[in-house]
Amino acid sequence: MKIYDVVVVGAGPVGLATAIGLYNRGITNILVIDRTRAFRRVGQSIDLLPNGLKALKYIDFNTYEAVKEAGFKSLESNNFWRKPESTLRNLAGTKISSDVLEYDDWCRMYGEGRKTIGWYDLQTTLRKQLPADLVLANRRCVNLVEESDLVRVDCLCNAQLEANPYAYWQEHDPDDSDCEIEAIEKSFGAKLVIGADGINSTIRQIIYQDSAYAAFARPEYSGFAAITSSGIELSNHLSNKLDKIFLEGNSVATIINNSIAQKNPEKDSPRMVLFGRDRTFGYIIHLPLSQQELKQKSGQNLINLALKELEIADFPETLKELVARSPEYRIVKRLYYIHRASISDNISFPTTAELVSIDRDLTLDPTWNRGRVVLVGDAAHGMPPFSSQGANQGLEDAAVITNSIANLAAENNLDNTEAMTLAFLKYEKLRRPILVKVQQATLKQHFSFSETEKQKYNREVYSRNLEEAITALV
Numbered sequence: 001m002k003i004y005d006v007v008v009v010g011a012g013p014v015g016l017a018t019a020i021g022l023y024n025r026g027i028t029n030i031l032v033i034d035r036t037r038a039f040r041r042v043g044q045s046i047d048l049l050p051n052g053l054k055a056l057k058y059i060d061f062n063t064y065e066a067v068k069e070a071g072f073k074s075l076e077s078n079n080f081w082r083k084p085e086s087t088l089r090n091l092a093g094t095k096i097s098s099d100v101l102e103y104d105d106w107c108r109m110y111g112e113g114r115k116t117i118g119w120y121d122l123q124t125t126l127r128k129q130l131p132a133d134l135v136l137a138n139r140r141c142v143n144l145v146e147e148s149d150l151v152r153v154d155c156l157c158n159a160q161l162e163a164n165p166y167a168y169w170q171e172h173d174p175d176d177s178d179c180e181i182e183a184i185e186k187s188f189g190a191k192l193v194i195g196a197d198g199i200n201s202t203i204r205q206i207i208y209q210d211s212a213y214a215a216f217a218r219p220e221y222s223g224f225a226a227i228t229s230s231g232i233e234l235s236n237h238l239s240n241k242l243d244k245i246f247l248e249g250n251s252v253a254t255i256i257n258n259s260i261a262q263k264n265p266e267k268d269s270p271r272m273v274l275f276g277r278d279r280t281f282g283y284i285i286h287l288p289l290s291q292q293e294l295k296q297k298s299g300q301n302l303i304n305l306a307l308k309e310l311e312i313a314d315f316p317e318t319l320k321e322l323v324a325r326s327p328e329y330r331i332v333k334r335l336y337y338i339h340r341a342s343i344s345d346n347i348s349f350p351t352t353a354e355l356v357s358i359d360r361d362l363t364l365d366p367t368w369n370r371g372r373v374v375l376v377g378d379a380a381h382g383m384p385p386f387s388s389q390g391a392n393q394g395l396e397d398a399a400v401i402t403n404s405i406a407n408l409a410a411e412n413n414l415d416n417t418e419a420m421t422l423a424f425l426k427y428e429k430l431r432r433p434i435l436v437k438v439q440q441a442t443l444k445q446h447f448s449f450s451e452t453e454k455q456k457y458n459r460e461v462y463s464r465n466l467e468e469a470i471t472a473l474v
């Protein structure tokens, strides 16, 4: 069994960024493993915002430059998403607010810009910063075993992927011929294991099982879901109307019934992200629905459900007509889950959420570490994507934890579990408060923020001096 200083489980953006940070701080005896059978193009677009880019710059300047460059390329190759501004509109199409999206404008406001990049392009760019033999696909971690001075990381290769109810994309490659190959067991030894394996984290389940926090091992349903369709071909008449009222030459707009929010800021109602060009349109409707309401719904049933919710929220006929024309085979639902950043701070959820009820005796939040194992990114605090902060917050984790581990290594403390626990608790103490704020803003959307509140939140999240906070941590 090969022994590493650090094994990172999960080659998503956060696991890879962490590995790059460690490698560049001289911790080169590392391995990153991922359960995917082969790295392939999956995932959605990610907005990297000033705080995430600043964290990346702290982790490694060359990586930061490479990611920005890949972001520019991804935008050029996908002209459709070139949107000079992102607008928020009411049901009549009147602009409530708008944000410029140019990199330089954001630099002026927050000391760093923003970049849109595909998840896979981000993963590939990060992967290329590390020697190829340090990042292995086809290694699904299935168990961790604590041994005297290390952790044994048990993996399966060629294993059939078990269904992942929380997956953001289809994890099984239809070209894989899983059944023909037998699963092979493989183990690695690690002085330290980083669980960067996403919202349905195996590592989280392993460290919480048999503890008072076992109920928090799996993600909780946030109460929000998305119903989405693309590729809807419309008549000239309807497409002109949508363009004239809502898009006004942009390729995307978010539409809300702001009178509901004004009358009752506590009430959650649907928001539609409308996108389109020429005569082909699509939408993502984010809405508070219970899992029960969504159960076993697909095709026309899902279209009907979306129409009913839009009707209740008084959405105009043009938008309902768009939804009614969604091809049945293209309509998709996506449920959003969360790992609450805190169970002691009261984060408010819609009534449709299905959260674990908190035992009176649990006064402390579940820690993100146990012994030689620590969680980062979605595995620690996955959340719905409404504020575009999942990956950005994960990159902040990566910046903080690489620094903590580099300090442990510099002081020869990779065999000292007491020093490790202390370092991980400090990491968590720095990260948790901002995550509570971000999760709260995500759930009680910034759409209901006044301009002053919005500016305050943006400054807190985008302009925070992470480097200073990391330096103060030591």
Ligand SMILES: Cc1cc2nc3c(=O)[nH]c(=O)nc-3n(C[C@H](O)[C@H](O)[C@H](O)COP(=O)(O)OP(=O)(O)OC[C@H]3O[C@@H](n4cnc5c(N)ncnc54)[C@H](O)[C@@H]3O)c2cc1C
Pocket: 009, 010, 011, 012, 013, 014, 015, 033, 034, 035, 036, 044, 045, 046, 047, 048, 119, 139, 140, 141, 142, 168, 196, 197, 198, 199, 200, 201, 202, 203, 376, 377, 378, 379, 385, 387, 388, 389, 390, 391, 392, 393, 394
């Ligand atoms: C529609 C949508 C839009 C989003 N938009 C944004 C945005 O604009 N900005 C933003 O910051 N965030 C956004 N996010 C969130 C963002 O995608 C996640 O927060 C981010 O990908 C988390 O990174 P991660 O590395 O922690 O986990 P992941 O990206 O989930 O990566 C985890 C990796 O671990 C691997 N893995 C899982 N289990 C195992 C195992 N047992 N063994 C080995 N490997 C394993 C997986 O294959 C995967 O490669 C969005 C999410 C969605 C769904």
